[in-house]
Amino acid sequence: MNFDVPSEWVDFGDALIRFVDREVAGLEQEHRALLGSERTLYGEDGRYSPAVLALRRQVRMRSAELGFYTALADESLGGGGLGAQAAVYIQERLNAHCGPGRHLVQTVVLPSPFTNGLSPVLRHLDPAVLATCHAALASGDKTMCFGLSEPDAGSDVFGMRTRAVRDGDHWVINGSKQWITNAPYADYAMIFAVTDEEKARAHRGGITGFFLRTDTRGFSVPGVIPVMGHLGAEIGIVALDNVRVPDAQRLGPVDRGLSVALDGVNAGRLSMAASCLGLARWALDQALAYAQVRKTFGQPIAEHQAVQFMLAECAMDIYASKSMIRHCAWLIDESRPATKEVSIVKASATEMVGRVMDRAIQIHGGMGLTNELRLEAGYRWARTMRIPDGTSEIQRRTIARRLLEGDATF
Numbered sequence: 468m469n470f471d472v473p474s475e476w477v478d479f480g481d482a483l484i485r486f487v488d489r490e491v492a493g494l495e496q497e498h499r500a501l502l503g504s505e506r507t508l509y510g511e512d513g514r515y516s517p518a519v520l521a522l523r524r525q526v527r528m529r530s531a532e533l534g535f536y537t538a539l540a541d542e543s544l545g546g547g548g549l550g551a552q553a554a555v556y557i558q559e560r561l562n563a564h565c566g567p568g569r570h571l572v573q574t575v576v577l578p579s580p581f582t583n584g585l586s587p588v589l590r591h592l593d594p595a596v597l598a599t600c601h602a603a604l605a606s607g608d609k610t611m612c613f614g615l616s617e618p619d620a621g622s623d624v625f626g627m628r629t630r631a632v633r634d635g636d637h638w639v640i641n642g643s644k645q646w647i648t649n650a651p652y653a654d655y656a657m658i659f660a661v662t663d664e665e666k667a668r669a670h671r672g673g674i675t676g677f678f679l680r681t682d683t684r685g686f687s688v689p690g691v692i693p694v695m696g697h698l699g700a701e702i703g704i705v706a707l708d709n710v711r712v713p714d715a716q717r718l719g720p721v722d723r724g725l726s727v728a729l730d731g732v733n734a735g736r737l738s739m740a741a742s743c744l745g746l747a748r749w750a751l752d753q754a755l756a757y758a759q760v761r762k763t764f765g766q767p768i769a770e771h772q773a774v775q776f777m778l779a780e781c782a783m784d785i786y787a788s789k790s791m792i793r794h795c796a797w798l799i800d801e802s803r804p805a806t807k808e809v810s811i812v813k814a815s816a817t818e819m820v821g822r823v824m825d826r827a828i829q830i831h832g833g834m835g836l837t838n839e840l841r842l843e844a845g846y847r848w849a850r851t852m853r854i855p856d857g858t859s860e861i862q863r864r865t866i867a868r869r870l871l872e873g874d875a876t877f
């Protein structure tokens with residue numbers, strides 16, 4: 468194993484950060500009145516205002532034009548195919564540099580595997596269908612959402628009530644989805660539905676994935692779901708009322724939708740872990756800088772052992788997380804099994820960033836609670852990450868199951 472970072476990745480990271488600092492930060496500055504307050508960021512209905520959506524699209528398209536947006540996507544989809552190790556390195560750098568709460572950066576400059584760009588799930592789409600939307604997705608013009616969860620089916624995906632029934636060359640989908648990231652703004656949706664009751668009841672498949680345009684008759688997003696104190700949201704509820712989807716728009720084989728979905732979920736877990744690592748580094752940088760200038764009892768607080776311990780604990784957390792993320796990405800690049808490792812990395816990085824954000828706030832005292840420093844935004848963001856893409860408990864369940872099945876080597 469060689470953890471030296473190849474110069475191409477470093478150059479890519481440098482160029483990406485130059486783009487963010489020059490162009491994206493320039494736009495943020497120009498539109499600071501719009502982006503600076505949640506009262507203008509979102510409309511009355513909790514959705515991003517049209518001006519914000521237009522800016523996000525502009526950044527996506529510029530990122531694509533410069534080659535960043537698709538660089539991490541699979542080569543078979545026309546992406547740069549840089550691989551998992553490059554992806555985690557770049558995600559970490561971007562987040563460590565930018566910090567939290569930047570609506571024109573997160574999931575916009577680099578796509579999330581679920582919602583933007585050339586998602587790995589698209590490998591399961593009929594090439595002729597993919598050809599109709601490939602350019603729009605690769606250029607950042609259009610975006611997607613990934614609808615697996617429902618009111619009664621989160622951790623327990625087989626509790627799904629959405630049904631797809633075959634009708635000639637089509638499927639007719641009825642049901643609803645909940646917590647779906649980007650659903651209020653997406654042009655395309657990947658929707659998972661039960662196609663075989665018996666298999667689904669026995670937890671032996673029976674769920675199929677479909678790809679559709681969100682302007683298909685019967686598809687709607689009746690509401691958004693603001694979380695963690697926000698006035699608006701990226702996540703929404705999806706209603707599916709007799710939505711007719713051609714069989715050609717199926718994602719993978721009938722009844723095998725969960726393995727299709729896992730392609731997105733696994734890429735999402737690793738990318739989320741790398742973002743957590745980057746944000747934890749950002750928070751530690753803030754804490755280190757502040758601890759050396761803030762004085763109490765006649766000396767910088769960095770001289771107090773209690774503060775030093777908090778800094779050291781952040782470093783211990785970050786180093787452990789970084790080591791395991793990079794090792795897990797290496798396993799994936801080597802096409803080695805990594806089911807338990809992906810779960811270990813997802814659970815531990817999302818928990819780690821919460822601890823680091825918490826200590827960074829503590830080191831800042833009252834300043835840490837102010838909106839201005841964005842540590843509180845990071846803290847709220849970190850808290851949410853223990854739930855999507857499989858909760859911490861579900862990751863532990865996967866890890867334990869793998870151990871008990873004999874996968875106990877590291």
Ligand SMILES: Cc1cc2nc3c(=O)[nH]c(=O)nc-3n(C[C@H](O)[C@H](O)[C@H](O)COP(=O)(O)OP(=O)(O)OC[C@H]3O[C@@H](n4cnc5c(N)ncnc54)[C@H](O)[C@@H]3O)c2cc1C
Nearest residue numbers: 613614615616621622623646647648854855856857858860
């Ligand atoms: C911000 C955000 C974005 C999301 N984006 C998407 C998206 O784009 N697409 C999508 O399909 N879904 C999305 N989700 C849904 C997310 O995947 C689910 O919320 C998650 O899987 C948990 O499901 P749940 O909320 O129904 O909780 P539940 O499954 O009801 O779990 C409740 C509690 O019980 C625990 N629990 C459940 N089962 C077990 C068990 N067997 N053993 C131990 N503990 C257990 C859980 O860990 C949790 O603590 C998103 C969620 C959030 C919050």
